[in-house]
Amino acid sequence: MSEDSRSRVLSGQTWSEFCRGLEAAGQKVLDARAGEDELDRVEGYRLLTRFVRYGFESFLEYADPQTPELHCATHETIKIIMENPDSLYLGARIDGRNAYRVWGTLGTASWTSFNVHAGGFGAGGRGTAAVLDAKDLALGADRKFELFLGGPERAGNWIALPPDATSLVIRQNLADRAREIPSDLKIERLGAVEPPTPLTPERIDHALTTTVGFLTAITEMALGWGSFLEQHPNTFADAIPPAAEIFRDPNIAFHVAWFELAEDEALVVDARPPACDYWMFVVHNRWLESLDYRYHRITLNDTNAVLEADGSLRVVVAHRDPGHPNWLETAGHRHGTLGVRWVGSAAGDVIPRARVEKI
DSSP, X not given: OOHXXXXXXXXXXXXXXXXXXXHHHHXXXXXGGGOSOHHHHHHHHHHHHHHHHHHHIIIIITOOTTSOOOBOXXXXXXXXXXXXXXXXXXXXXXXXXXXXXXXXXXXXXXXXXXXXEESOTTSOSOEEEEEEXXXXXXXXXXXXXXXXXXXXXXXXXXXXXXXXEEEEEEEEEOSOTTTOOOOEEXXXXXXXXXXXXXXXHHHHHHHHHHHHHHHHHHHHHHHHHHHHHHTSBTOOBOOOOHHHHTTSOXXXXXXXXXXXXXXXXXXXXXXXXXXXXXXXXXXXXXTXXXXXXXXXXXXXXXXXXXXXXXXXXXXXXXXXXXXXXXXXXXXXXXXXXXXXXXXSTTOOOOXXXXXXXXX
């Protein structure tokens, strides 16, 4: 245990620095790049509360690579930079010096991938270090499987871990949640026989410090990326910040366009979906959070979109229903972004065309 960490936590210094860090991060909501829209501002403050919750879950409650546990940190009320509402995200902390076993039953999601990350998203590191498409898993009866991470090379389901590996991320794209079944998965460290050790000042120091660093970096990323897109409206671009680019799954082609719509206007998007395992469109706010998909139709994918007779696709983003089957709501937002994903190891890539029209 670091004596510096111990004295910082027990004296209250770490907590004071954490609180001051939150106050400083709040200034980003008032940044000139964020504009003065009331909805943007209150959603910015909500964003900070969500990042604090994400930080405590990820860097404290589920942060021990000696006793890892798969958990869902991104969901309806915690959204991290252009997340996909169709995806069930599971993650676990790992250490590249250890070996692990993931086991369970593979579900029926249209696409599932396993990513090993080196370093933390928004906090440095090399990014995505290893990728496995679930289609390449050897499955047993009833779709059961074991996947080993690290340790000596094995035949079958095995991913080598680099020494700087820090986390496992599992994405399951559930295009039709009424029909598709999520995987039932667990993780364990090989050789683990004892319960977790008692909480230490060092872990509290790390959790509070890392949480502030994370929310500051991610809020700046959202602010900077959104501000850049705003300067190029109605144009889909592959303008992903380097810190986000290195952590993406290489089998996801992603493009995004900024829109700004008057009450009687619509963003009309045309594309011809390429051959792929799965594709989707999603509406995000200024802070690059998906809008509230529990109550608004803000996503469209290959299972529920209506294609034209020639196989092409038209998507319409508008404040009210213009009478088009592929209408996506703005949910009260005058501006925001529309993202598209084409997904799969053999997926083609298409950049949609967008324009603003009167309804």
